[in-house]
Amino acid sequence: MPTPVLYCRDPLRPKRVDEHFAAEAAAVRAAGGAVALVDHDALLAGEPDRAVASVPVDLPEAAWYRGWMVPTDRYAELADALARRGVRLRVPPGRYRAVHELPGWYRAFEAVTPASAWLPVTPGATVADEELAELAARLPAGPGIVKDFVKSRKHEWHEACFVPDLADTVRLGRVVRRFLDLQGDDLAGGIVLRAFEPFDDPEVRVWWRDGSPELVTPHPDSARIRCPEPDLAAVRPAVEALGGGLVATDLARRTDGAWRVVEAGSGQVSDLHPDVDRAGFAALLTG
Ligand SMILES: Nc1ncnc2c1ncn2[C@@H]1O[C@H](COP(=O)(O)OP(=O)(O)OP(=O)(O)O)[C@@H](O)[C@H]1O
Ligand SMILES: [Mg+2]
Incomplete structure (x- = not known):
């Protein structure tokens, strides 16, 4: 069939x-x-x-x-x-949730992804500085980034994404509230704070089907079509822990050479770089 x-x-x-x-x-x-x-x-x-x-x-x-x-x-x-x-x-819905939202996949990926802490927030609600300070205190000192359970506002980097110092609660509060404003009703789940890690190259998107890495493509934002083969040894068990289905992991090489998972997500809703051969991708679904 x-x-x-x-x-x-x-x-x-x-x-x-x-x-x-x-x-x-x-x-x-x-x-x-x-x-x-x-x-x-x-x-x-x-x-x-x-x-x-x-x-x-x-x-x-x-x-x-x-x-x-x-x-x-x-x-x-x-x-x-x-x-x-x-x-x-x-x-099924439970598995989609586990792969699509950071709190669902984070524990499995903890060793290979930046440290993260989150707070459920409903769209339209605000978050007090004290709550944010508590959240930030769970992460290593230094810079961080803000996103929701699914997406960031990376195109509004300084205004609504990057926090130079997580201990600067005033600045953190300003970035988070701007992020919440911009997300509006599209806010997914709540606020995530992540430790910032310095990366070298554009990200590589690895597509997994039922726990096996089937396709390596550039991240859709990447200007290049060729990309290096990331070391997946430590990522494989994390993806396996999520169960079957389609998983997309975005990997970047940290400046110290370690391959890190910038984020994981459902391959059912991840964008495919425009230059990637569609026949190769289709085989992922039909094979
Ligand atoms: N912890 C981090 N350390 C350093 N840079 C980060 C970190 N998290 C995110 N970034 C940067 O911000 C960008 C956006 O973050 P992320 O991929 O989590 O959000 P997104 O909005 O879901 O992006 P996408 O377009 O891939 O769906 C990343 O591509 C990366 O360049
Ligand atoms: Mg991303």
Whole structure:
């Protein structure tokens, strides 16, 4: 049976795959996979049954989701709505949450990723300086970065991401509150503080399927297409601990030469560098 892959539909041409994923979906079809469409806007609007209305019913094989990021509670609604159509997801909601959000993957990766501490925050809520000082005290002294359970505001680096000294609570509070403002309702889970580590090169994205590293690509932000082969010996057991499915790990070489995991995430929602051969990637899903 062909492996079903659920792609986000194009908002303007609903019978087509969103342009951002169109080449990849074509490669999946060419590799013998079966492409179906979900309406990402409807899913995020809290209408999961409408989101999956065009997915064929009673698929014998479990489906991958592949597309724009889905918050963990919406992913659980997606799984339920699909189940009502007799369709299973390859990655159940609990496993998606564990891979998508830092608090889910951090313990397994603790030895290979910057030290991190987090605080659940609901969108629209604020955080007191004392709470932030307590959080920062759990990390080594020195610079840090701010993000939520999934994303940073790396493009607003000085304003809402980088903290030169975690012990400077006034500055930390300013960066965190600016971050919360900018994230608004899109805040995922809460605040994460991470120890800053100096890295040398652009990041390398390693794609794992069921615990095995299948593909090494440049990070989508990287200007180069060739990338070094990172040392994965210490990363493999961490990925294995997350269980099966698609995992993407972003690795960078620290200035002392150690390969570090900048972040882990679900390969179902990680972006693929535009120059990467789509056929190679499709094999990850259909093979
Ligand atoms: N602990 C750290 N030490 C040094 N630099 C960091 C650290 N964490 C993040 N960075 C830098 O900030 C960037 C953004 O961080 P991160 O990858 O965690 O966020 P993101 O918004 O999820 O990014 P992506 O676009 O990869 O999804 C990283 O690519 C890296 O350059
Ligand atoms: Mg990243």
